[in-house]
Amino acid sequence: MNSSDARVCVDGISVSPHHFIAGQRITSEHSFEVRSPLDWNMKLADVSRGDEQTADLAVSAAIEGYKVWSNLSQPERNDILFKLSDLIDANAGEIAAIECLDMAMLLESLKLRVIPRGALNFRHYAEFIADHQERKWSSKGTINRVIRHSAGPAVVITPWNAPFMLATWKVAPALAAGNSVILKPAEWAPLSASLLADFINEAGFPEGAFNIVQGLGQEIGTALVTDSRVRRISFTGSPETGRIIGVSAAKNLVPFTAELGGKGALIVFADADINAAAKKAAAQFEDSGQVCLAGTRLLVESSVKSEFMEQFAHYTDQHVYGDSRNPETTLSAAIHPIHLERVEGFVERARNAGDTIVFGGERFEPGKLWYKPTLIEPASNDSEVIQKEIFGPVLTIQTFDSEPEAVDLANSTAYGLSGIVYTSDARRAERVGRAVRAGTVWVNSFLVRDLTAPFGGFGISGIGREGGDYALDFHSDLQTLQILEGSVH
Numbered sequence: 197m198n199s200s201d202a203r204v205c206v207d208g209i210s211v212s213p214h215h216f217i218a219g220q221r222i223t224s225e226h227s228f229e230v231r232s233p234l235d236w237n238m239k240l241a242d243v244s245r246g247d248e249q250t251a252d253l254a255v256s257a258a259i260e261g262y263k264v265w266s267n268l269s270q271p272e273r274n275d276i277l278f279k280l281s282d283l284i285d286a287n288a289g290e291i292a293a294i295e296c297l298d299m300a301m302l303l304e305s306l307k308l309r310v311i312p313r314g315a316l317n318f319r320h321y322a323e324f325i326a327d328h329q330e331r332k333w334s335s336k337g338t339i340n341r342v343i344r345h346s347a348g349p350a351v352v353i354t355p356w357n358a359p360f361m362l363a364t365w366k367v368a369p370a371l372a373a374g375n376s377v378i379l380k381p382a383e384w385a386p387l388s389a390s391l392l393a394d395f396i397n398e399a400g401f402p403e404g405a406f407n408i409v410q411g412l413g414q415e416i417g418t419a420l421v422t423d424s425r426v427r428r429i430s431f432t433g434s435p436e437t438g439r440i441i442g443v444s445a446a447k448n449l450v451p452f453t454a455e456l457g458g459k460g461a462l463i464v465f466a467d468a469d470i471n472a473a474a475k476k477a478a479a480q481f482e483d484s485g486q487v488c489l490a491g492t493r494l495l496v497e498s499s500v501k502s503e504f505m506e507q508f509a510h511y512t513d514q515h516v517y518g519d520s521r522n523p524e525t526t527l528s529a530a531i532h533p534i535h536l537e538r539v540e541g542f543v544e545r546a547r548n549a550g551d552t553i554v555f556g557g558e559r560f561e562p563g564k565l566w567y568k569p570t571l572i573e574p575a576s577n578d579s580e581v582i583q584k585e586i587f588g589p590v591l592t593i594q595t596f597d598s599e600p601e602a603v604d605l606a607n608s609t610a611y612g613l614s615g616i617v618y619t620s621d622a623r624r625a626e627r628v629g630r631a632v633r634a635g636t637v638w639v640n641s642f643l644v645r646d647l648t649a650p651f652g653g654f655g656i657s658g659i660g661r662e663g664g665d666y667a668l669d670f671h672s673d674l675q676t677l678q679i680l681e682g683s684v685h
């Protein structure tokens with residue numbers, strides 16, 4: 197491992213393909229190749245492939261960084277977080293361009309919504325912690341106070357969808373709480389996070405307070421989560437990986453939070469605005485369906501199925517597939533050939549098992565990574581396409597005849613990340629909203645979020661909650677300090 201300022205030029209933007217440890221770019225002997233889903237012949241970079249030694253170096257750096265960072269005052273830390281937030285805003289165009297090439301998310305949406313939200317995460321947590329009021333009360337003759345202590349180095353491991361925003365969403369509360377961070381982005385889309393490292397020194401972080409390492413999950417990911425010096429593990433990804441990391445966290449007795457996969461229901465009652473529901477259902481195909489919160493199981497009241505289907509087909513037909521840099525494009529490519537083959541596998545197995553492919557079920561062009569919006573009517577609720585997360589532009593449709601039946605169907609998978617309900621009846625909105633077992637349920641809306649609200653999953657969709665105080669509490673060691681009243685002056 198050496199330090200190296202060598203960078204690669206990706207579509208006119210200079211990016212470091214190396215780790216960022218203790219304020220320096222560090223190389224590894226081995227690398228892994230990153231290609232663009234927009235054109236698989238377009239190689240973007242050979243990225244440093246971290247190993248046990250890299251993880252050891254990063255954790256050691258984070259321990260040293262923690263000593264300095266946690267000893268700064270909260271206003272000093274907040275100033276640095278605000279600066280980082282400003283730098284992200286000022287460079288949002290470049291970050292968006294890299295992320296678009298890296299994972300094929302739509303460029304306009306990245307520029308206008310997703311990357312600015314990344315900047316907001318840092319600003320929000322700095323403001324939020326500044327407003328924090330220590331809890332204080334009198335009981336049994338003592339004054340009780342709850343003190344939040346920082347915990348130490350936190351490992352943050354993130355997935356390849358919306359990688360920049362999701363990383364900042366997890367890193368910001370860790371830093372605001374006074375912890376140092378080692379971020380490991382996903383190997384299929386590692387470049388936008390690498391740009392983040394460019395701003396860390398400029399924002400004024402002490403060396404080692406915020407480190408970024410690159411590499412494969414089974415290699416450097418394993419080395420990071422098994423290191424007993426790590427004091428928090430914050431993970432977003434699949435339930436399969438969540439289980440593996442959870443075992444390491446348990447062995448070291450390290451608090452662990454996991455945001456995992458989803459299989460959300462989008463429920464349409466006959467009393468709903470059917471046009472709005474159909475439009476939102478068709479929007480679930482955006483970003484190639486690679487959205488954990490997507491409402492992928494359409495549950496439609498039987499009496500309005502044909503009206504819904506007509507409008508849903510109309511909005512689905514309006515989608516435009518193509519290069520995500522083109523403002524007209526609404527359907528992006530799948531992240532990786534391996535991922536698309538996985539999606540195709542689900543559809544083929546559904547076909548062979550007797551489910552009905554209502555439309556789609558194939559690529560737009562052979563050899564390219566764009567898959568047609570696909571709708572499947574399952575032969576039964578046990579079908580694999582109902583019970584497993586596909587993470588592609590594949591929705592299912594089922595009908596119901598009563599409210600309890602809709603709720604039963606919505607709650608019939610092991611997941612519980614999100615739910616969407618369309619109804620115009622306020623009492624029903626309340627009843628069904630509460631009855632759907634999911635961490636977030638939207639009624640007549642989707643993806644609008646308040647950053648102070650708890651976010652997480654029921655069932656196999658996750659452990660713990662992020663957002664607002666929930667994330668700050670996770671990243672803190674909470675202490676009760678009790679002093680006998682009148683005993684100190």
Ligand code: NAD
Nearest residue numbers: 354355356381382413417418433434437455456457458488
């Ligand atoms: P993944 O679980 O394959 O990988 C996620 C991250 O974990 C990557 O950085 C990977 O390198 C790392 N990793 C893999 N194996 C590891 C190991 N043994 N030890 C340590 N780290 C390891 O997930 P993915 O394919 O990148 O992402 C898609 C999944 O993420 C989907 O299930 C999706 O629903 C979920 N997701 C959930 C949310 C949420 O907020 N709940 C958000 C986005 C994505």
